[in-house]
Amino acid sequence: MADLKRIPVGPVLVAAIVAVFALTVALADDRNFWVEQVRNGLTTGSLYALIALGYTMVYGVLRMINFAHGEVFMIGAFAGWVVLTEVFGGDDMATALIAPAILVAMLVAALASASAVVVIERFAYRPLRNAPRLAPLISAIGVSIFLQHLFLRLTDGRFKQYPRIFPQGPDESINVGFTEIAYVQVFLVGSSIVLMLALFLFVQRTRTGTSIRAVAEDREVAALMGINANRVIVITFVLGAGLAGIAGVMYGLWLLNIKGTMGFLPGIKAFTAAVLGGIGNIPGAMAGGFLIGLAETVGREEINWITEQFGFGLGLGNEWKDGVAFFVLIGVLLLRPSGIFGEVVGKRA
Amino acid sequence: MPQLLLRNRWLALGVLFAGLLLTLAACGGDDETDTGGGTAAATTAAAGGGENVVTVAAGDKIQVGVTAVLSGDLVALGTTVLKAAELAAQQQGDVEGFEVEIVSADDTCDASGAEPAAQQLLANENLVAVIGSICSGVNVTVQPTYEEANITQVSSGSTAVRVTYPEGRDPFDTFLRTVVHDGVQGVKQAEYATEVLQSTTAFIAHDTDAYGTGLADVFEDEFTELGGEVVGRQGWEKQQTDFSALVTSVTTEAPDLVYVASFDPEAAAFINQLRDAGFAGDYLAGDGVITEQFLTLSGDNAEGAYLSKPAPFEETPELLQFQEDYLEYAGFPWDDQPYAAETFDAYTAIFNALTEVATVVDGNLEIDLDALNDAIHAQDFAGISGNIAFDDHGDVQGAPGKPQIIFFKVEAGEYVQQEFE
Numbered sequence: 001m002a003d004l005k006r007i008p009v010g011p012v013l014v015a016a017i018v019a020v021f022a023l024t025v026a027l028a029d030d031r032n033f034w035v036e037q038v039r040n041g042l043t044t045g046s047l048y049a050l051i052a053l054g055y056t057m058v059y060g061v062l063r064m065i066n067f068a069h070g071e072v073f074m075i076g077a078f079a080g081w082v083v084l085t086e087v088f089g090g091d092d093m094a095t096a097l098i099a100p101a102i103l104v105a106m107l108v109a110a111l112a113s114a115s116a117v118v119v120i121e122r123f124a125y126r127p128l129r130n131a132p133r134l135a136p137l138i139s140a141i142g143v144s145i146f147l148q149h150l151f152l153r154l155t156d157g158r159f160k161q162y163p164r165i166f167p168q169g170p171d172e173s174i175n176v177g178f179t180e181i182a183y184v185q186v187f188l189v190g191s192s193i194v195l196m197l198a199l200f201l202f203v204q205r206t207r208t209g210t211s212i213r214a215v216a217e218d219r220e221v222a223a224l225m226g227i228n229a230n231r232v233i234v235i236t237f238v239l240g241a242g243l244a245g246i247a248g249v250m251y252g253l254w255l256l257n258i259k260g261t262m263g264f265l266p267g268i269k270a271f272t273a274a275v276l277g278g279i280g281n282i283p284g285a286m287a288g289g290f291l292i293g294l295a296e297t298v299g300r301e302e303i304n305w306i307t308e309q310f311g312f313g314l315g316l317g318n319e320w321k322d323g324v325a326f327f328v329l330i331g332v333l334l335l336r337p338s339g340i341f342g343e344v345v346g347k348r349a
Numbered sequence: 350m351p352q353l354l355l356r357n358r359w360l361a362l363g364v365l366f367a368g369l370l371l372t373l374a375a376c377g378g379d380d381e382t383d384t385g386g387g388t389a390a391a392t393t394a395a396a397g398g399g400e401n402v403v404t405v406a407a408g409d410k411i412q413v414g415v416t417a418v419l420s421g422d423l424v425a426l427g428t429t430v431l432k433a434a435e436l437a438a439q440q441q442g443d444v445e446g447f448e449v450e451i452v453s454a455d456d457t458c459d460a461s462g463a464e465p466a467a468q469q470l471l472a473n474e475n476l477v478a479v480i481g482s483i484c485s486g487v488n489v490t491v492q493p494t495y496e497e498a499n500i501t502q503v504s505s506g507s508t509a510v511r512v513t514y515p516e517g518r519d520p521f522d523t524f525l526r527t528v529v530h531d532g533v534q535g536v537k538q539a540e541y542a543t544e545v546l547q548s549t550t551a552f553i554a555h556d557t558d559a560y561g562t563g564l565a566d567v568f569e570d571e572f573t574e575l576g577g578e579v580v581g582r583q584g585w586e587k588q589q590t591d592f593s594a595l596v597t598s599v600t601t602e603a604p605d606l607v608y609v610a611s612f613d614p615e616a617a618a619f620i621n622q623l624r625d626a627g628f629a630g631d632y633l634a635g636d637g638v639i640t641e642q643f644l645t646l647s648g649d650n651a652e653g654a655y656l657s658k659p660a661p662f663e664e665t666p667e668l669l670q671f672q673e674d675y676l677e678y679a680g681f682p683w684d685d686q687p688y689a690a691e692t693f694d695a696y697t698a699i700f701n702a703l704t705e706v707a708t709v710v711d712g713n714l715e716i717d718l719d720a721l722n723d724a725i726h727a728q729d730f731a732g733i734s735g736n737i738a739f740d741d742h743g744d745v746q747g748a749p750g751k752p753q754i755i756f757f758k759v760e761a762g763e764y765v766q767q768e769f770e
Binding site: 256262 | 592
């Protein structure tokens, strides 16, 4: 029976989920409802996935959870907001300026988040590099709470508004035959997939990427081979932070209102996504993000639908979305403690 | 070994799932433990009798009870209420030449102190009515006791909805209140939705805390009672920002009205995403939402939204007079603690009813308790806390020109008050 161990649980699980879903759509009355929920799940999931990459890469090289990552995402959102409102004139922006403004905002947000994380790494994590593993973790939680409150103070605890420059509204959508997909959703999912592909190629194909993978595999040996481990660690932090910063701008363009504490929940969800996919595993984090996004939308409705077929419809409402997402996490971890795709990047012999 | 391990995991997953189902089943179950204590208490009170006519012998005093918290942390609250009742009794004087005496009992604002306090009050031979309690936990426990004894309670500070909307039975005839309860807004909103907005279907979205859930419960009951259909009801936790899944549920049901019981950040994010998704129906929310921040956060998407909030106390000459008298009598201001004005009005309601039904027979004063109960229910006067008149549930209701809840519509980025009684 040793063969059981060789069954690729990850792909089998994903296939099973897809099969159940296909069955639902085939049998359910309101097909449009399901397609829309998938669309919603993918939109949210793409943000989770982008943020999750930062958690997973840092874990890969340092075996450390950067709990301040949600706040790095928040800093990106604020940096983008400053660019869009102060530099490009906010709501009064000329139409021709919108596309370049968004690009610049994303770039600046990535830079701001990256600089923030470089400072955080230098002063809050590096001194604790050889301390017991709990120390940097607590330090990270401290940084997270500090940054939340710093930004709450800076903004008087108020929300700040992104300009409504991205066309949003009832008619601002693409008709794909069976449903409407808002431009902003297309933009979110599209750009995050492009960014994730870019990152994946960067890590797999470039010299720096190779050195990241080497450090992830064994920091000391990599150092012996002439790799500057500190430099690689900083680059890893910077890459993750850049993606989170861009995710912050996308969040602002989509949901419009930002606040000092906005990073907390997405941060937790993204961390969950990273664990779900197999922490340390880059494609795992991407898949995990989408899975968590889908679990809280489609997964919840799926539970309702399935239980209804058995005559005891649970009718879990929106208030159950976090509950279901974490239920999925527990369920997957029980079956597969190392996550759906397992830990690949940092696998030790 | 791998097989064993795998089986254990499946087992654990099964247990986990079973656990979730059990939890859900438990949540859905009836919450009857609440009233269990009360029923037992009612049986003991039955022995004490429940005669229908109280005869006050010549020279004796009519007794009106006050059950309030008169010890412990909340003593200031109870004292405020007691002083207001005493002041009212002193100012309003005799009934047919019979003096009215306030008798008090300490109910500790706790279910455990409720029954002893009730028994203490019921032991008074000339007791005709009771003011209080201000604590809903106490009232839920002793409502059956007073019902059995045929003694009418007029509470001046118990705001929990369930006190006049008991689960699984009709409201207590012997319980009324002069304080506007937590759910009045929900009732008025339901009336507004059906009468003004002409909504026949509603989708309810609410914060899952006590405020949001309570308000949503009342709205749902009332809206259904008025003939509306609730096509969906879902909640959210504070700090939620992405409502896309909920919005899809709403647009799929396509209701006439989306009703929101929550606070402004979530309500604003929700209306943004709802309108952007093309929902064109009405949007109605309550006092947690009607803020400047709601307008800032939702911008143009707030246009046309309906919102409500409780009307503030009106500064009538009577209220100002009460303020002065109270300070003199009690030695502390009436509004340090809530419910003084409502207590004054509760006494007035009882007193007015007494003057209507009490009759002198052979020099004794006879008070028919059923008639007294009816007379209290039928009261309709301008109190100092607002208009005092009661609905079917025993709840104080507004009067023409003096609504308890006022409605607004967002027009050109401002709250514009709407006509509604």
